[in-house]
Amino acid sequence: MTSPVEHAGHRTIGTIACVAPNEFTVLLDTDAPASTALNAGYPAPFPRINGYVLVPNEVGSIICLIAWLGIENAPYPKRLGMKDFGLVDLPYPVRKMKVLPVATLRRLDIDEAQWEVERGVRLFPTVGDAVLLPSREELRHIVEGRGADARIRIGVAPLAGAAKVSVDPDKVFGRHLAVLGNTGSGKSCTVAGLIRWALEAAAAERQRNGQAKVPLARFIVLDPNGEYSRAFATQEPPLKARVFKVDPGEGERQLQVPLWFWNSAEWIAFTKASAKTQKPTLIEALRLVRDQQAEPVPSANHEMRRFLRTMVATIRAEKNSGSPWGTFPKPKAFFEKIQKWKGGIEPELAGLAGNEAERAKALADCIEALCVPRRQQYAHFDFTRPEVDNLLDAASKAHSAFGGADSDLVPVDADVPRPFTPDSLLRSVEATAEMMNVSEHVETLLIRLRSLLADSQMKSIIADCPGLTLENWLTEYVGGSDPDEGCLTVIDLSLVPSEIVNVVTAVTARMVFEALQRYRKVNEHTLPTVLVMEEAHTFVKRYKDDFEDQDSATVCCQVFERIAREGRKFGLGLVLSSQRPSELSPTVLAQCNTFLLHRIVNDRDQELVQRLVPDNLGGLLSELPTLPTRHAILLGWATPVPVLVEIRDLPKGQRPDSEDPRFWTAWCADQAHQLTWTPVVAAWQHVQAVQHTEDRDPDPPATATS
Numbered sequence: 001m002t003s004p005v006e007h008a009g010h011r012t013i014g015t016i017a018c019v020a021p022n023e024f025t026v027l028l029d030t031d032a033p034a035s036t037a038l039n040a041g042y043p044a045p046f047p048r049i050n051g052y053v054l055v056p057n058e059v060g061s062i063i064c065l066i067a068w069l070g071i072e073n074a075p076y077p078k079r080l081g082m083k084d085f086g087l088v089d090l091p092y093p094v095r096k097m098k099v100l101p102v103a104t105l106r107r108l109d110i111d112e113a114q115w116e117v118e119r120g121v122r123l124f125p126t127v128g129d130a131v132l133l134p135s136r137e138e139l140r141h142i143v144e145g146r147g148a149d150a151r152i153r154i155g156v157a158p159l160a161g162a163a164k165v166s167v168d169p170d171k172v173f174g175r176h177l178a179v180l181g182n183t184g185s186g187k188s189c190t191v192a193g194l195i196r197w198a199l200e201a202a203a204a205e206r207q208r209n210g211q212a213k214v215p216l217a218r219f220i221v222l223d224p225n226g227e228y229s230r231a232f233a234t235q236e237p238p239l240k241a242r243v244f245k246v247d248p249g250e251g252e253r254q255l256q257v258p259l260w261f262w263n264s265a266e267w268i269a270f271t272k273a274s275a276k277t278q279k280p281t282l283i284e285a286l287r288l289v290r291d292q293q294a295e296p297v298p299s300a301n302h303e304m305r306r307f308l309r310t311m312v313a314t315i316r317a318e319k320n321s322g323s324p325w326g327t328f329p330k331p332k333a334f335f336e337k338i339q340k341w342k343g344g345i346e347p348e349l350a351g352l353a354g355n356e357a358e359r360a361k362a363l364a365d366c367i368e369a370l371c372v373p374r375r376q377q378y379a380h381f382d383f384t385r386p387e388v389d390n391l392l393d394a395a396s397k398a399h400s401a402f403g404g405a406d407s408d409l410v411p412v413d414a415d416v417p418r419p420f421t422p423d424s425l426l427r428s429v430e431a432t433a434e435m436m437n438v439s440e441h442v443e444t445l446l447i448r449l450r451s452l453l454a455d456s457q458m459k460s461i462i463a464d465c466p467g468l469t470l471e472n473w474l475t476e477y478v479g480g481s482d483p484d485e486g487c488l489t490v491i492d493l494s495l496v497p498s499e500i501v502n503v504v505t506a507v508t509a510r511m512v513f514e515a516l517q518r519y520r521k522v523n524e525h526t527l528p529t530v531l532v533m534e535e536a537h538t539f540v541k542r543y544k545d546d547f548e549d550q551d552s553a554t555v556c557c558q559v560f561e562r563i564a565r566e567g568r569k570f571g572l573g574l575v576l577s578s579q580r581p582s583e584l585s586p587t588v589l590a591q592c593n594t595f596l597l598h599r600i601v602n603d604r605d606q607e608l609v610q611r612l613v614p615d616n617l618g619g620l621l622s623e624l625p626t627l628p629t630r631h632a633i634l635l636g637w638a639t640p641v642p643v644l645v646e647i648r649d650l651p652k653g654q655r656p657d658s659e660d661p662r663f664w665t666a667w668c669a670d671q672a673h674q675l676t677w678t679p680v681v682a683a684w685q686h687v688q689a690v691q692h693t694e695d696r697d698p699d700p701p702a703t704a705t706s
């Protein structure tokens, strides 16, 4: 029997010739294997780019990845055996390789084959140290992981004796994952597989523990191409998916993201409200329309109370912004507003009955406060603070005289998701504009709002949601406690009109995030959930930092930036899949701690990916342009050592609906040439499919002129 040291001796393939902190140069022995190594105890491909070698030291070994291989003419070849000083040494071709130190394989027990992989390198080697091929057990320890790290098997490592590659869900989802690669490189299959294998592994673990099969897992897939429903077309939990889409088919549900979910930033981005007048009007209108829930039954004086409440809110807002004593024409606009309010209160005062003395007095005081005397000629409109405070006081007193509670005057957050109808929003915008004396400036805003609410396809998503409550929505989209509902939500965005697709995505992602944030606050524990964003370069697109003009793509990206920054604390993990990493938001990418890199050919994308990984791993990524489909480099938090993985094969029925097009098969199909656009047009134009060919009069009557 050979001792471990003797055994290691057999596996020596060269010596260290040069040491830098990020790279070692290795001089290969003349008898080191040239294509397949047999001295490792099994046939291992050696030397290969991205293969592993070990540099033994006191604590175990440094794990290195081969980054470069070559032959160089050395002046003094390394000759084995006795040196013959009578010979002249001629330049001799020696094989060299450059290797990247990536981690340490620490030996736990000198006699037993027990190791532990540690990130980083504690002890650097010195020139002349031996370099070994890892044994099969060592490779297994490097690649396969132990315990939690072996929970979800995602594939095998072709350069590590086909050892299984597994990941720990806490690591891979807990700190966000980016799956990057060119079109057709296998990203969607990898993501669908990861979800499937994670759920299967959790179900198996539960069964082993004698628990019910369906795990308490939540995956929400935002699917812009409508490809994921096919990958989970089963009725069997846990892999059964709740599919939400526009024009749902059998077993699918209508996608609903009601307009009362949208917050003010989303409304502003969508309506492109101008910063000066439309934005404050819209925010105030949203505040008002959301506040109406506080008064479910319209009572007598309801109208007047609302009027006075809006007045108080507007005066407060104007006071905070300093308009009454600001630069011209701001004080003039404020003056005109109070003139208008006065005109609104006077008829109310005249109409009060004789026994309503208290109200009459309050209104009269209010009118008096509103009658701020101004010079007629060369009028200046600057207000003083006491004047404005007096106005505020009179309006607040009138509000309580009409039965309003002081708590009603505390402004409602314009973003609370309280239900309102599209019509009430329109009315609220009109009324607020009237109060703020900016009616003519909000015309374009109203036109845009009306056109949005008139579009039948948009209506089905954002407006026609009678009876939908926030609780129902969260139970359906994020998940409830019914195990038969499965663990997976697929939100198919493929038919969402392009005008609102960014807002719908932003609102959905934000609602999920805020729900989990609030869940943790109430329950004092998190609800681990994974949010998957496909085609992330469209929805998480880098933007120019321009606070004045934020379009819906920017608002959408900002939601994902927030999730990337804060999601971990609330149990929300992000999985991004993208073809164009260079177009993604740098903030989001910087927060992704694990990467699965498929083939990337484009220069700019490669450069960006290189910048994301630690310096010494840059060389490892040179293989990216040549990776075959289904192969990916796994690196980052979820794996102590970067691994080239051949992702597990997904059978056809479990793949997303994204087959490569088969031109030749279609061209040569053995079937009659049939092509009809009728159903396509009918679905597109939202009309019943009609047989135009039959309906059309075959012989139109000749016109009188012909």
Ligand SMILES: Nc1ncnc2c1ncn2[C@@H]1O[C@H](COP(=O)(O)OP(=O)(O)OP(=O)(O)O)[C@@H](O)[C@H]1O
Residues within 6 Å of the ligand: 181, 182, 183, 184, 185, 186, 187, 188, 189, 190, 193, 579, 629, 630, 647, 648, 649, 650, 651, 655, 656, 658, 659, 660
């Ligand atoms: N793990 C896998 N198992 C089986 N087939 C795979 C796997 N990964 C990729 N493929 C094959 O590659 C094809 C393309 O994969 P996929 O749709 O995942 O690419 P993609 O990177 O998502 O492309 P795109 O960026 O255009 O969406 C699949 O249709 C499938 O045939």
Ligand SMILES: [Mg+2]
Residues within 6 Å of the ligand: 187, 188, 189, 658
């Ligand atoms: Mg895809």
